[in-house]
Amino acid sequence: MAFQALRARRDARQRDWRRRSTEAPTHACQAIPGTSLEVEVTTLAGRGLRLSPQAAPCQPGDTLAEFPTSVSVLATSQVPHRCHFCFSKPDHALVRCSRCHFARYCGAQCQAAAWTDYRHRDECHALRRWFRTAEHPDTLPDLAREPGPSVRALAQLLWRRQRQDAAWWQPHARMISHRTTLDAASQEEAASIAYRLAQFLGSEGTLRALGIEHADALLELVCQHRANGFTLSDPHLDPIGVCIQPTAALLNHACEPNAVVVFPEAKPGHRCRMHILALQPIQPGDAVLTSYVDVATPHAERQRILRERYHFTCRCALCTRHDSWIDPRTALWCPHTGCVGWVSPTAPSACRQCHRVPGAMDVQATLAQAQEAALHVEKAMASNDLHTIPSYVAISLPGLSAIAPPSHHLMWTLLHAAQVVAIEKEAWDEAISYALLLCAGMQARGARDARSCLYIPGHPQRAVLLATLGRLLAQSTSDTPPTASAWLARPPPIPPSAQARREMAWAILQQAQHEALVGFGRATQGGTVGHLVRATLHVLSQEQEAARTMCQPTS
Known part of the structure; x- marks a missing residue:
C-alpha cells in the first residue's frame, strides 16, 4: 500500500518490514487528527503509520483509529442482496431504484440519503447510460454486464473529488501506484479497468471536468486503487465489496501483524466505518502493521501475492523463521x-x-x-x-x-x-x-x-x-x-x-x-x-x- 523506498531497494524488490522502534524517521512525522497515530517516513519502509511517542501504550482491543471510507461499493454478487447505501442485508425485500434499476435499498430513508449526499445521483445517470435503461425502461440491467466494483468505486471517488476541496484530494493523489513496475498481465488488467472507467464516466469533457486530463492520469488512478484499495467486509468478515481509505492505506505490512482493519458494526440506515484495532501490545513509537493477505495463506503464496500486487518481499518474523518448526498451513x-x-x-x-x-x-x-x-x-x-x-x-x-x-x-x-x-x-x-x-x-x-x-x-x-x-x-x-x-x-x-x-x-x-x-x-x-x-x-x-x-x- 504505502511504500516509498530507495530506488535501489525498490528495484531489488527486497524490503525488511521488521520495524524497530529505535529506527528514526527520515522526515518529520505528521499527526493524524483525532487519533494517536502519526505518519512517518523511514528508510526501510517508506511512509507508514506509527503510534505517537507521546501516546499511551495500546493494549489488544484498543481502537487506534476510526475512519469513514472515501468510497465503498458492493461487489457484483452482493448488489441484489444488500442495501446500496448502508450495505445491510434485511429480511424484507429491497426497494429498487426506479431510474437505473441497479441500486437497491432497505427503505426510503437509505434511498433518500444516497441521493442527497450524491453517492448515487451521479452514479444513477452513468448506470442508466451504461445499461441504456432510458431507452428500455422496462428492462432490468444484466449484472453480468455491469462495469464492475472497481469502476464504480473509482467513478464515485472522482465525483466526490469534484465536490471537495484540494486538501481532501491530496492524500488520494499521494497514494503509490507501482504503475511503472507492473508486469504485462497486470498492465493489461489495469488498462481494461481504465477503459471501462472512461466509458462509464462518459465523454472526454466529463473526464477533464473530473480532473483527468489524459489517459496516463486515468491509468495512474486505476493503479493507485489496485495497490491501495481495501476489501469491504461485513461484521462477520465476509467480503462484500471494495473501498478506499487513503489514511488507512498507509499501514505497512507484516504477516504477523499487531493491528487489524475491520468494519465491526452494521447499522441499518448508517454507512459502515473502518476501525483500526490493536491485536498485540503496541508501545509509543512502534510501527502499526497489518497484513495485506490472509495470514492463513501459506508462505509461498503470501510472498507471491505481495510481490505481484505490492512489489516487495516480506521479511517479517513469520516469513523468516529458520528453526525446524512445521508450518500448520502446509503440514x-x-x-x-x-x-x-x-x-x-x-x-x-x-x-x-x-x-x-x-x-x-x-x-x-x-x-x-x-x-x-x-x-x-x-x-x-x-x-x-x-x-x-x-x-x-x-x-x-x-x-x-x-x-x-x-x-x-x-x-x-x-x-x-x-x-x-x-x-x-x-x-x-x-x-x-x-x-x-x-x-x-x-x-x-x-x-x-x-x-x-x-x-x-x-x-x-x-x-x-x-x-x-x-x-x-x-x-x-x-x-x-x-x-x-x-x-x-x-x-x-x-x-x-x-x-x-x-x-x-x-x-x-x-x-x-x-x-x-x-x-x-x-x-x-x-x-x-x-x-x-x-x-x-x-x-x-x-x-x-x-x-x-x-x-x-x-x-
Whole structure:
C-alpha cells in the first residue's frame, strides 16, 4: 500500500518490514487528527503509520483509529442482496431504484440519503447510460454486464473529488501506484479497468471536468486503487465489496501483524466505518502493521501475492523463521498408524509426536486434486454460487482429510465452503463437524508459541469461527446421536447429548466473547459478533435457569 523506498531497494524488490522502534524517521512525522497515530517516513519502509511517542501504550482491543471510507461499493454478487447505501442485508425485500434499476435499498430513508449526499445521483445517470435503461425502461440491467466494483468505486471517488476541496484530494493523489513496475498481465488488467472507467464516466469533457486530463492520469488512478484499495467486509468478515481509505492505506505490512482493519458494526440506515484495532501490545513509537493477505495463506503464496500486487518481499518474523518448526498451513498428518503428529510435506523431518522419519509419501495426486477443487470453490464462494460447491468438496475432501490436518490451507478452504453449504441446507451435524475442525485448525500450532498458529489470539477470524461453532451447538436440541460427515476421513467427536452440546457451547461462546472484544474492539463491545455472542449466552443462561427450576422439588 504505502511504500516509498530507495530506488535501489525498490528495484531489488527486497524490503525488511521488521520495524524497530529505535529506527528514526527520515522526515518529520505528521499527526493524524483525532487519533494517536502519526505518519512517518523511514528508510526501510517508506511512509507508514506509527503510534505517537507521546501516546499511551495500546493494549489488544484498543481502537487506534476510526475512519469513514472515501468510497465503498458492493461487489457484483452482493448488489441484489444488500442495501446500496448502508450495505445491510434485511429480511424484507429491497426497494429498487426506479431510474437505473441497479441500486437497491432497505427503505426510503437509505434511498433518500444516497441521493442527497450524491453517492448515487451521479452514479444513477452513468448506470442508466451504461445499461441504456432510458431507452428500455422496462428492462432490468444484466449484472453480468455491469462495469464492475472497481469502476464504480473509482467513478464515485472522482465525483466526490469534484465536490471537495484540494486538501481532501491530496492524500488520494499521494497514494503509490507501482504503475511503472507492473508486469504485462497486470498492465493489461489495469488498462481494461481504465477503459471501462472512461466509458462509464462518459465523454472526454466529463473526464477533464473530473480532473483527468489524459489517459496516463486515468491509468495512474486505476493503479493507485489496485495497490491501495481495501476489501469491504461485513461484521462477520465476509467480503462484500471494495473501498478506499487513503489514511488507512498507509499501514505497512507484516504477516504477523499487531493491528487489524475491520468494519465491526452494521447499522441499518448508517454507512459502515473502518476501525483500526490493536491485536498485540503496541508501545509509543512502534510501527502499526497489518497484513495485506490472509495470514492463513501459506508462505509461498503470501510472498507471491505481495510481490505481484505490492512489489516487495516480506521479511517479517513469520516469513523468516529458520528453526525446524512445521508450518500448520502446509503440514501433513504423520503416516504412521495411530500417530496424530505432523510432518513436513517437503523436507524429510521427524514427526514431532512419534519422532520417526516418514518414508516417501504418495500424496501429490491428492493435493493436486484438492488444489483444483479449492480454486473452483473460491470462485463459487466469491460469486455466491453455492450449488456447485458440494460436488467439488465431495470429490476432494475425503482424500485430503485423510492426509492433512484442518490447518492445511486446502483443508481450510474446503471446510469453510462445506460449512457454509451445510448451514444453508440446515444440516446441523455436518455444520458442527466442519466448525469444530475450523476452530481446531485456526488454533493449531507447529511449535509451542502462539505466533505459529494460523490466527494469533484476538484475531477477529477467531471470534467469528468460535461464535459460529458456539451458536450451532447452542441451537442443537436433539438427543439423537450426531451423524458423522461422509466427507471426512477423521470426523471430530461431537458431544452426544443436547445438554452436553449446550455445555460445550457455553464454554466456546465465552471464549468467542473474549476474542471479539479484541478482534472487533472493546469500544464497540466486540461489534456485531460480540452482540450475537452475548445474546446467545443470555438465551443459554435462561434455559439453564428454567431447567434448574423444573428440577427443584415442589413443596
